[in-house]
Amino acid sequence: MPLFLFIVVKVQNIFDILQEIAPLDLAQSWDNVGLLVGTPEGQVSSILLALDPTTALLAEAEQCNAELIITHHPALFRPLKSLRSDRPTEKFLFAAVQAGLHVIGCHTNLDAACGGVNDVLAQLLALQDAVPLLPDTTEGCGQKTGLGRIGMLSAPLTPECFLEQLDRAISPPWLLEAGPRPDKIHKVAVCGGSCSDVSATALRGGADVFITSEVKHDIARWAEEAGFWLIDAGHFATEYPAMKGLRDVLVKRLDASGLEVSVRCAYQEPPLRLAAGKAC
Template identity: 40%
Template sequence: MATVREIYQLLNTLAPFSIQMEFDNAGFLVGRGDQAVDRILVSLDITEPVVSEAAERGAQLIVSHHPVLFHPARSITDGDPTGRILLALVERKIAAICAHTNLDTVAGGVNDALAHRLDLVQIEPLKQDGVDASGRPYGIGRIGNTVGAPMYAPAFAAFVKRQLGANGVRYVDARRPVRRVAVGGGACADLLSDALALGCDTFVTADVKYNGFLDAKALGINLIDAGHYPTEQVVVPVLAKWLSDAFPKVEVFATDRHKEAFSYG
């Protein structure tokens, strides 16, 4: 048994909420800090089906990556999706802790999980954004090397799709063998030039705009857009393990109801 506050304190130690980006709204967002918790549901997002799943499975807390409440709310009613989610959480006495950009940047977080899922080795930061209060460096993105015979973009894109369970990927083939790879979970296409400057031949990220693909083609770097959900979903088992290891008497489980929101035709 643990309290919501104790679980928040653990996450704040591993991925300090103080290092979240200015636009973000990560933290303890819904519930009472002294609420007892013996079951935790972990999910990338908190949606209505996820709240229903937590209630059905007896969870008192949901830990997610994306904040359930991102923008200031002028009202909380059942007239919009966010309002319905917040009402359902409060009515069912389910708390919510959301670790977002702080989890993107810390060691062992989203980007390390993504690099490991793609079997990269000799992993290092793509960009250092600062150091936390304990002096630990943090930053967005990671760089690593592939092992074995190098693949070219079409084969590596197929590998990325398989490893991440993506419904599809979009890519630019610069006709360079894949040896040194940068990764940025979620929308990190603005780091393309950083990846190139650090000697990367390939960049795996998500939410790439049309001009991003044109830039990659002109710059001669392989660019793979594997989708926001697949490139960040890799952190869900990491969060679950952190919580299970720290609170062995608490049952921790990942959602089996939240999936990719769209399909490719």
């Protein structure tokens, strides 16, 4: 009679694989990443990936029998003085603990990793020879890791055509711009999430345009004076595609390790939307 070996997958097994994909030492010093809720010894048969830790996510985790939730934005970022279910910032954590769920955060380590947030964004825009905008000293995937990416389009585009390409790539709910549009776009810099503070680095790198989000007022004015085109494509839109990218990589690593775990990406919508009202 053949013997079938059942491998019990634990949170630690998933964490070890995530360490290969997005090592914790790539995270910024101010960040809070890793196992934030639960225990390394917890058993895992199903994983739910999401950009944001929301209470709606917990209902989806229950539907797909997920024991482990992995989010990009950490569920626990700042120190808490309490853990109450009646406060918005604590609701998710309270409910996750009650449900016995395990929660891992992969934030700036996933931003900087090879194949992470910024590589996905660069790939969606078909950038060639993309390299980190802010290189890290840690080597990975045959190239340096780090925040942002800067690379070349296969052929120059007009600003209008580039905007169409950007819209198709990430379906942003809006596109805001600052600074003058150049005649042609050839070299492009990207940094998913709130990275307008590194706009000057993108300019020094020779970029014709820099795509990021949450562009600050003073940075927008700086772009005017510097003659540099900035595009604010929204925090959600510039990071959300990376969740599918993480799922694809995680599934491959699990398969290679012989670990049978279901991995699903949660569908989420941007928390900000354009306000539209009817005439009074």
